[in-house]
Amino acid sequence: MAEAHQAVAFQFTVTPDGIDLHLCHEALRQVYLSGLHSWKKRFVRFKNGVMTGVYPGSPAGFMIVVVSYMSYNKYKMLDPSLGLVAKLGHLPLALATQPHGRRVLVGTGLWVTIIMIMRNVLKSLLSWHGWMQSRHGSLTLSTRVWLFLVKLFSGRKPMLYSFQNSLPRLPVPSVKDTCRRYLESVRPLMNDEQFERMTALSKDFEKNLGPRLQWYLKLKSWWASNYVSDWWEEYIYLRGRGPIMVNSNYYAMDFLYVFPTSVQAARAGNAIHSIMLYRRKLDRAQIKPRMFNTSRIPGLMLLHTIPMCSSQYERMFNTTRVPGVETDTIQHMNESKHIAVYHKGRFFKVWMFYDGRLLLPREIEQQMERILADKSEPSPGEEKLAALTAGERTPWAKARDAHFSRGKNKLCLDAIEKAAFFVTLDDTEQRYDADNKVKSLDSYAKSLLHGKCYDRWFDKSFNIIIYKNGTMGLNAEHSWADAPIVGHLWEHVLSMDPKLGYTEEGHCHGKQHPNLPGPQRLQWDISAECQEVIESSLTVARALADDVDCHIIPFNEFGKGLIKSCRTSPDAFIQIALQLAHYRDKGKFCLTYEASMTRLFREGRTETVRSCTMETCDFVRAMVRDETVSFSRLRLLKVAAEKHQNMYRLAMTGEGIDRHLFCLYVVSKYLGEDSAFLKEVLSEPWRLSTSQTPLQQVELFDLVRHPELVSSGGGFGPVADDGYGVSYIILGDSLINFHISSKFSSPETVSRASLSDSFYLFTGSLNKFSSLFNRI
Missing domain, CATH: 3.30.559.10 (Chloramphenicol acetyltransferase-like domain)
Incomplete structure (x- = not known):
């Protein structure tokens, strides 16, 4: 296995002539690119926050309102503010002391007022649900008027979270x-x-x-x-003390009839790259807000009109359910640049960025190949460590506090819990077999639902499982969001697979990176006492899994x-x-x-x-x-x-x-x-x-x-x-x-x-x- 690249930014030695300083330009370059990437991400988040905060308004709308107001005030010599502009002149504000400044302040206030009116009108419109009784071809006049008003007040080019402030609150029935x-x-x-x-x-x-x-x-x-x-x-969810494996977590399957490649590392490369592209779109709020699918209501044709809440998307990545003695908590990181990978009892930390950019599919495949080629043995207790996440919650919480709260065990646990998501390179084969439909699909489902009870990290927001023959699937934790949220991601991953494609040999398109640092093997120090807790949790989990x-x-x-x-x-x-x-x-x-x-x-x-x-x-x-x-x-x-x-x-x-x-x-x-x-x-x-x-x-x-x-x-x-x-x-x-x-x-x-x-x-x-x- 190629060990992690140990980049040292500088070295120095003390000599009789003084201090001899040696700079590593490549390391400094990576530090610079990493910082640049981080600041770009902060700027994008700030910009998106502003755009979402003023929606259905926009910077262009601000300019139109302010310029229009100032022009009207100047050429008509009228004061639509009813004396407010003059009163602003007495305020100790630098902007208010100038006539143009006062007009800008009033214009800004007018713009904010228009936004609040539009937002509250839209909220009132979305509180009406009489449209559900309408049928295609026979929409009532009230529904047509409502539909026109919703489109009018919804603004243009909404981002993922644009409608959050316009959605009504859930009413309390009598x-x-x-x-x-x-x-x-x-x-x-x-x-x-x-x-x-x-x-x-x-x-x-x-x-x-x-x-x-x-x-x-x-x-x-x-x-x-x-x-x-x-x-x-x-x-x-969080106060349940029983196992979340089977009882709470759920799974999603691959294509039923199509097998894009039989190369495990290649399928992982395209899948992981697709997921990271989705995360980038999510971070930039470039995913379109979900609109209610009226196909569930026969005859309705109001698609792409009625917005749905997007709040559950916020914790899709960089999220872990952390066990507690009485109740669990959800830990979410704003950013994570790595994933955690499990293969044959070993855990690896794999960086997803290099040279200030996201790794390409072939480069991710290269990293997975390095893990698959690693012949090292798991350290004592490491192979079945994830069984702690499959068993009951209280023993896991106590073991986490006793054995994983300090030292290198804490660093290794942090690498998993703060990862963008978890990947299992499974050493079994699963696939739909036309000659044995029932047995093959039933085995596939059970594998995704619980696996071996120790080869998935059930606390992570979701696990991607890549099987030895290239088939894949997903296992998701339920507390942070409901299945349609994960389903939206999974549809993106499946749709991207044919687009990214594979070579004739089944590998990802592109070239390997000659200087790419390898995955980092996590080094655990698991005591005999902790291993007993792991075995106890595994016994509980296996009894549950065997019963399904x-x-x-x-x-x-x-x-x-x-x-x-x-x-x-x-x-x-x-x-x-x-x-x-x-x-x-x-x-x-x-x-x-x-x-x-x-x-x-x-x-x-x-x-x-x-x-x-x-x-x-x-x-x-x-x-x-x-x-x-x-x-x-x-x-x-x-x-x-x-x-x-x-x-x-x-x-x-x-x-x-x-x-x-x-x-x-x-x-x-x-x-x-x-x-x-x-x-x-x-x-x-x-x-x-x-x-x-x-x-x-x-x-x-x-x-x-x-x-x-x-x-x-x-x-x-x-x-x-x-x-x-x-x-x-x-x-x-x-x-x-x-x-x-x-x-x-x-x-x-x-x-x-x-x-x-x-x-x-x-x-x-x-x-x-x-x-x-x-x-x-």
């Missing part, structure tokens, strides 16, 4: 409405006696404790940017094309199909979680759509009684789909159930009040936890001309020990990829047989009788 919708959601899951009891608890809460808790929530909603997000991050059953279904019988031709929402259809599949599997319904976003509001994250509704249950029972498709059952399907879409709208617009109930529960704990209603609501298990992975940047993938460039999507572990985790991604018009997880230890679940078989039965029926839909 206790009465939340309790009513909650009772409606649990009605199909309870018998009459259970429902009457829960209704009584709800009424008591609504009348007595609820209004008091609501007052505190209202107060927080006026003061904080978002009344949910900080508590959600802290209590749902993963199954992937590339469903290509049909896709959203057929479903949309039936005038039905693809998401609603899939959710109803999953309910039918679960009922066939279990003979009963269960509390179902579908993740929805609330990023239409400032610092919004997610809300729950309770997909098991009375309307869906009516359809499922009708299908179970008679699987032939008739007009009556199709009507039930349409009613169930419309109900689901209405619930999705409510969740996105701040009228959901679960986040409100969660925050009421947190307030009750702060006040020392016990609520039988809230305690029972929050203890109900989600035995079917589902989420759609949206394809956000459709323009990056031409699936019509290149249908092979489809991703496998991603997945997560089951939320309940006796439940299922289901993730799905809708790709083009003829493919839906499903990721199903459960636990082997539960006699109630079988990922491989139950849900998938039942789903195929139902979708087959729809495919056969889809022509009947348009006659209803």
